[in-house]
Amino acid sequence: MKHRHAIMMTCIYVTLGVGAVITFLPFLWMFTSSFRTNAGFFDTYFLPVDADENIAWSQLTFTHYHKLLFELGFGRAILNSIFLSSVTSVIATLFAAMAGYALARFQFRGRGFALFVVLAMLIVPAPLLLAPTYQLMYDLGLIDTYHALILPAAAPAFGVFLFRQATLSSVPSQLLEAARIDGCGEFRIFFTMALPLLRPMIGAFLLITFLWSWNNFIGPQVMLQDVDRFPLAVAVGNLKGLYYQDYGLQMAGTLISILPVMLLFLMLQRDFISGLTAGAVKG
Amino acid sequence: MSAPSRPLQDRRAPYIMLAPFALIFLVFVAWPLFQSITLSTQRTFGPGTTKFVGLENFIDLAGDPMFWIALKNTVIFTLGSVLIQLPLSLLLAMALNRPNLKGRALFRLIFFCPVLVGMVFVAMMFSLLLQRGSGGVLNRMADQVLESLFLYDLAGAIFKDPWLTSANIINFPWLEKYAMWALIVAALWMFVGYNMVYFLAALQNVRKDLLEAATVDGANAFHRFRHVTLPAIRPVASFVVLLSIIGSFQLFELPFFMFGGPGYENRGLTVVMYLYQSGFETGDLGYASAIGWILALILMAFALLQFILARRDEGTLE
Incomplete structure (x- = not known):
């Protein structure tokens, strides 16, 4: 009985966790996208990468915010x-x-x-x-x-x-x-x-x-x-x-x-x- | 009796307190509501020129294929919202309602957040997320998941000419052919947590002792849900269904920005979008008011139905 309860709770945590991640991902995607240029925008999901598959921080930009505000x-x-x-x-x-x-x-x-x-x-x-x-x-x-x-x-x-x-x-x-x-x-x-x-x-x-x-x-x-x-x-x-x-x-x-x-x-x-x-x- | 205290109450006070609301309500809500009846019997060319046409607007609407397309799309979206979104909301609420669950407040907060984002902004996000081809984030993710689960291989092994292929998933035309499904997906993300909050509040009405008694009597999870939980949350559930129907029928901004208008073959046209187009793009406020009244009558019918069902429920409980 106790064992069944543990399995049940695990299922619940997994369901809630997956749901929370799905809910959160569009926000994260929007956040990272707002710092990306159009070049290679769709090559990766969240952050741009360079030739060595490392995150290319230098490709991120504030130009969109600058353009919007000014x-x-x-x-x-x-x-x-x-x-x-x-x-x-x-x-x-x-x-x-x-x-x-x-x-x-x-x-x-x-x-x-x-x-x-x-x-x-x-x-x-x-x-x-x-x-x-x-x-x-x-x-x-x-x-x-x-x-x-x-x-x-x-x-x-x-x-x-x-x-x-x-x-x-x-x-x-x-x-x-x-x-x-x-x-x-x-x-x-x-x-x-x-x-x-x-x-x-x-x-x-x-x-x-x-x-x-x-x-x-x-x-x-x-x-x-x-x-x-x-x-x-x-x-x-x-x-x-x-x-x-x-x-x-x-x-x-x-x-x-x-x-x-x-x-x-x-x-x-x-x-x-x-x-x-x-x-x-x-x- | 309260006789001695009555004279203490200032007789004018309630009227003064009600006055600001009542005055503005009369001029800017009640009067337009009344005017919408007059307007719906007129043909207008902008707000300046009007011509009385009687019931012609309504007769035209009955034979207007665009209106029927809009109504059909809206009904499909409403069904999708009620039948897919609400059961998921209830499921999440029941999961969150487990005793000893850790992180309940955090989960609730995360699930609730999308509803704070306005329709326009959700549309901006999902019109990019649901693109086809290499630009579509959702399609590409789905492709990777199906690939890693070997479902493409499975489909290839079973069918001679499988539809389930990587190319088809990557190019799944959400925004073109499956406009209503795209809207249902976006609305699901937006509202599932909002409705969950209502269900979560309703679940506090479920009596724990009855659930325990049912468990002792050997009732399984389904029977406990059917005979203990469901009757207890029923009043709130029917209220949530009604709110959901009312909200779904008024869908406008989401398709307007996701498809930039009625979309491919008018597959994204909704009733309120047609109202907007008629009144403010074509400039016929009369026709727009007629559409508004059809919408209002449909929603009033649902509200009446809910009211009757709620009454009947109360009767059976006595």
């Missing part, structure tokens, strides 16, 4: 992405937290209807809103501005749903009642008592919206026209068309684009994964 305006695109994603995620999270909290802990007229609308919005696919939102932004004269991207993202029904769930499970009513009896105003209660208790969900939802905004291609592609306003997703996408054969350059652009969100995730990951599954498991 010729192709990627510095600008990075700042655009950081600005767009930060503003979007902070506003969306604040509004969603307030609305979700209000729906969870207040009795008021229209609450049932508001809740219904929020839940109904969860099944409306985003592409459906693409054409009418473009039409609206055109009518408002907001095409080629960041307002066209930030405003629709500032009202996330999904976020309201998540914050309502989080409030129900981690902000006890008795605590709020006690604070009211002590004469605390509703907004002070929200900002000084409820928000700290909602911290895990705030971390998770900030990251969810930041990631969504960072990786959003179709929105900026449709709404923006000026190259100087493009975020990374659009800028990298354009590399594909303009530098079709320049593989190292494409991978360098991709690496620049995913590195910041990876770092952000590593800082917030504990909150993120638990927040992500909270809606599903408790809901």
